[in-house]
Amino acid sequence: MALPIPGKPVRGSKSGAPVMALLDLLGRSWAMGIVWHLYKGPSTFRRLQEYCETISPTTLNKRLKELRDSHLIVRTVEGYALTQHGKELYELIEPLGNWAKGWAKNFK
Amino acid sequence: MALPIPGKPVRGSKSGAPVMALLDLLGRSWAMGIVWHLYKGPSTFRRLQEYCETISPTTLNKRLKELRDSHLIVRTVEGYALTQHGKELYELIEPLGNWAKGWAKNFK
DNA sequence: TGTTTTGCTACATTATTTATAGCAAAGCTA
DNA sequence: TAGCTTTGCTATAAATAATGTAGCAAAACA
Numbered sequence: 118m119a120l121p122i123p124g125k126p127v128r129g130s131k132s133g134a135p136v137m138a139l140l141d142l143l144g145r146s147w148a149m150g151i152v153w154h155l156y157k158g159p160s161t162f163r164r165l166q167e168y169c170e171t172i173s174p175t176t177l178n179k180r181l182k183e184l185r186d187s188h189l190i191v192r193t194v195e196g197y198a199l200t201q202h203g204k205e206l207y208e209l210i211e212p213l214g215n216w217a218k219g220w221a222k223n224f225k
Numbered sequence: 226m227a228l229p230i231p232g233k234p235v236r237g238s239k240s241g242a243p244v245m246a247l248l249d250l251l252g253r254s255w256a257m258g259i260v261w262h263l264y265k266g267p268s269t270f271r272r273l274q275e276y277c278e279t280i281s282p283t284t285l286n287k288r289l290k291e292l293r294d295s296h297l298i299v300r301t302v303e304g305y306a307l308t309q310h311g312k313e314l315y316e317l318i319e320p321l322g323n324w325a326k327g328w329a330k331n332f333k
Numbered sequence: 334t335g336t337t338t339t340g341c342t343a344c345a346t347t348a349t350t351t352a353t354a355g356c357a358a359a360g361c362t363a
Numbered sequence: 364t365a366g367c368t369t370t371g372c373t374a375t376a377a378a379t380a381a382t383g384t385a386g387c388a389a390a391a392c393a
Contacts, residue, residue, distance in 0.1 A: 226348075226349080253349090254349085254350070279351080279352095280350090280351090281350065281351045281352065281353090282352095282353095283349095283350075283351075283352090284349080284350055284351075287349090287350095
């Protein structure tokens with residue numbers, strides 16, 4: 118699937134509304150998981166594979182390319198790392214962590 | 226794929242950490258888009274199909290079942306609607322809308 | 334120079350999503 | 364109450380995406 122670019126047709130919006138481009142990007146397998154893990158600090162490719170437990174290298178590489186092309190991560194000497202944009206995005210989704218704990222109680 | 230249930234193995238976490246179950250659920254195509262659209266108010270199946278522009282009925286039905294089983298939406302006489310949990314979740318992801326506008330500027 | 338580690342790529346298999354057709358049930362409407 | 368329309372799906376086949384495994388070239392290390 119092509120990179121979802123705001124302003125161009127994306128999944129959910131022919132006009133490419135920014136939020137829809139973002140939801141398209143984040144709604145791909147592992148995308149949010151990668152951002153979530155990288156907030157702890159830069160990671161190598163192999164370490165990310167371990168964090169994600171069952172991601173295939175093919176998919177990991179694809180997601181990393183998409184996230185780089187979307188300016189959310191960059192490669193540093195220490196490995197992949199969140200950009201300023203990536204950190205901001207993480208901070209927006211961070212509250213999901215605590216919320217999920219309450220939500221989880223529904224499943225008993 | 227099976228419904229991601231907190232406490233059971235999910236994509237990204239063998240132990241089923243709640244946030245990973247949530248990211249698994251939301252990281253499926255259209256899941257966040259559906260929640261996003263439903264915040265405006267209850268929608269019928271056909272109307273959701275229109276909102277989502279290119280979702281197939283097969284996938285829409287699958288996502289709706291998952292979101293219902295996850296207590297984020299319910300069926301009402303007016304159509305599918307967010308539950309209290311669903312509304313809370315929407316409110317958590319709502320800030321993505323404005324943030325995405327700034328992020329979109331990177332793509333010029 | 335030999336050994337590891339790293340960051341991938343290749344490839345085949347499996348899973349997911351799409352696209353399209355269409356049908357049964359419910360809700361009008363005349 | 365006999366049609367016509369709308370709704371909420373299901374069925375099926377084709378396309379696309381993700382997985383699992385093997386392995387390789389380059390860099391780091393010993």
